[in-house]
Amino acid sequence: MAANEYRGYLRNQTVMEQGEARLHAAHGTNRPLLFGTLAVMGLLQVASSVTILLHLTGYLHEVNLSSTEPVKEAHSEHLMADALRDIRKKDKPRKNSKDPIAVAHLSVKAPIDFSKTDPNAVTTVYWDEVRGTLNKIRYHDGRLLMEEQGLYYVYAKTCFRYAPDHATKKQDVSNVQLIQYIFHEIHTQSKTKPVLLTKSGGTLQWGNQSYNMYCVQQGRSARLKASDGIFVNVSNSWLLDPEPEGTYFGAFKLSN
Template sequence: MNPRSLQTSCHSEDYWKRALMAANDYRGYLRNHTAMENGEARLHAAHSTHRPLIFGTLAVMGLLQIASSVTILLHLTGYLHEVNLSSTETVKEAQSEHIMADALRDIRKKDKPRKKDSIPVAHLSVKTPIDFSKTDPNAVTTVYWDELRGTLNKIRYHDGRLLMEEQGLYYVYAKTCFRYAPDHATKKQDVSNVQLIQYIYHEIHTQSKMRPVLLSKSGGTLQWGNQSYNMYCVQQGRSARLKASDGIFVNVSNSRLLDPEPEGTYFGAFKMSN
């Protein structure tokens, strides 16, 4: 074999070797490319397979979070409601205690005994024994009262008169009863036409001359027969503005017929305001 033919043969052999290596490299490329595509496909398939699981997990977590939030909200709402009720009950209890305290305070005030001299007041019954048998039937007589058995607070008594110690608006009252029983009379009297009148007078102490002012009068003319018992009562009252040291007293007509029983004949006054 000549050198040219040998060289040509060597070149051909090198060519085929390179071609074979290139083919092997191409097959390796194809194999690697296929493996890569298969790996991506598997990864994509894996992603496709796990996607519902992921979404489900996220959905469950979301629902759990919502449920937890709702539970917390309900708990807080219930707590606030309890706090509100507790506050309301506390306010109601405080108000009830305040009302009860006021009521108890009012009751204590009402039940608390007043001082003896807190309000000017007087109540006296007729003084017994009395004997007006010798008096003139047509005369007007001052009635005298029993100061030892009556009530006198900030009002004095003297000579048939109640004397004020404080000025103010007073209510003045008097009641007198007259009776006649022929069988028990010391002497027979004509009572077929008798006037029985009661007068309440006011004496003003600032006057230079005591001229009593008539506050009120009441009574009537009676025609009593000879029955075993006759009785007639006069009762009256009115308000009057009196000053300190002013006096009030009671006069009656036909005092000889005055009933000596203290339950039927009495006189009094009490202060209503300044």
């Protein structure tokens, strides 16, 4: 009985030692495979992280997986410069494809003939086209001539002044009329029958003080056709202020 139990004990111990040996052998055999698997998983994780980062930063372009050409190195400074260039192109204002509008602005032409002092005379004002602005509107003989039809805003300002010390000869300005007229000259009608668009002014009672001045400014819209003209007449033109900031004439197109 005792001998049988002893042999059973020896047999169980031998089996246990053989099992431990097989277990150690199995561990020794699987260790390189385990390390290799971990290494491959690590490389895949790094590659995935880099791919996501490149997608988020916009640096990764479409790649032909079948191509065998080497991928060129992307320099961040070049990529940022390209991005800024694209932004500037988007933010750059687009040029207006429409033609510039018709516009004219002319100041009074100096010198003015101060010898015509007839208080009852109404004369046409002449303007300085050399220093003025003319676009799709022509100037001729005191008139602005339209090159295209449309609705225009027409304006004029005339300043009158009198300084006894600067006058060629003494004049009586104690009761003087200073009136401004804007006329529309229709090209299909006779030039002797222009249409009065607007007028303004007043009767001044100037004294003999050293300086007297009075300005008239008016404007209105008018529908004009191609080749129609507009011009300004004034009374007592010999009193016109020759300064360009005080006496000017112009028009600009509002719509067709």
